[in-house]
Amino acid sequence: MRKNIVAGNWKMNKTLQEGVALATELKSAVKNPKCDVIIGTPFIHLATVAELLKDTPIAVAAENCADHASGAYTGEVSAAMVKSTGAQYVIIGHSERRAYYGETYAMLKEKVQLALANSLRPIFCVGEVKEEREAGRQNDVVKAQLEGSLFSLSADDFGRIVIAYEPVWAIGTGLTATPEQAQEMHAYIRSLIAARYGAQVAADCTILYGGSCNAKNAASLFANPDIDGGLIGGASLKAEDFCAIIDAF
Numbered sequence: 505m506r507k508n509i510v511a512g513n514w515k516m517n518k519t520l521q522e523g524v525a526l527a528t529e530l531k532s533a534v535k536n537p538k539c540d541v542i543i544g545t546p547f548i549h550l551a552t553v554a555e556l557l558k559d560t561p562i563a564v565a566a567e568n569c570a571d572h573a574s575g576a577y578t579g580e581v582s583a584a585m586v587k588s589t590g591a592q593y594v595i596i597g598h599s600e601r602r603a604y605y606g607e608t609y610a611m612l613k614e615k616v617q618l619a620l621a622n623s624l625r626p627i628f629c630v631g632e633v634k635e636e637r638e639a640g641r642q643n644d645v646v647k648a649q650l651e652g653s654l655f656s657l658s659a660d661d662f663g664r665i666v667i668a669y670e671p672v673w674a675i676g677t678g679l680t681a682t683p684e685q686a687q688e689m690h691a692y693i694r695s696l697i698a699a700r701y702g703a704q705v706a707a708d709c710t711i712l713y714g715g716s717c718n719a720k721n722a723a724s725l726f727a728n729p730d731i732d733g734g735l736i737g738g739a740s741l742k743a744e745d746f747c748a749i750i751d752a753f
């Protein structure tokens with residue numbers, strides 16, 4: 505069954521104490537959401553925040569995991585470690601990780617497989633940069649990202665993936681894709697999933713929009729048939745803003 509989801513991505517913001525304060529605010533504010541709610545936090549917050557939010561409607565995600573299972577990879581955090589904190593999701597393939605940390609399709613494929621093997625649900629990000637959109641290449645770019653990292657999964661494994669379409673030109677810029685642009689890409693992504701895995705898997709797949717989504721534009725984005733919620737960066741850092749987006753459902 506396709507789920508509506510609003511997921512936050514705190515990125516590299518908030519000390520542990522500030523993160524606990526925000527999670528505590530969300531815990532009392534989010535009572536009966538009309539969608540699933542997830543917060544993606546830095547690694548150091550995960551165990552504390554997951555414990556704090558146990559038995560609430562808010563699930564916790566890591567923002568990344570390693571592309572190796574364990575061993576001599578100083579500074580890395582494995583999918584098994586993420587799982588052991590109580591987190592249920594992991595964001596994989598965010599454009600900032602692709603651009604600043606050189607994450608390739610092959611590395612992301614490993615991360616997805618390790619996440620699934622450790623019973624984490626990947627929130628897998630795709631999206632084109634501004635020049636690619638201007639050249640009309642957005643569909644080719646997103647197709648290659650899906651094929652390069654996800655489409656070798658079995659249908660059962662693919663069924664555990666949440667996709668986030670995040671046009672890179674809209675992330676943190678205040679430029680949001682129009683609801684029409686977002687719907688068009690989401691429908692295209694769903695058509696690719698249908699061609700690879702069949703109509704049912706495609707119909708069941710949650711596809712989130714990300715990129716300057718906020719309390720003002722969330723309702724008009726989420727009203728579209730193929731937009732199942734949002735991955736929220738900046739507007740997830742204040743409880744009031746994040747709750748207003750949840751309330752858009």
Ligand code: PEP
Binds near residue numbers: 674677739
């Ligand atoms: C993101 O980083 O996933 C994101 C969507 O950021 P913002 O909402 O700030 O554009």
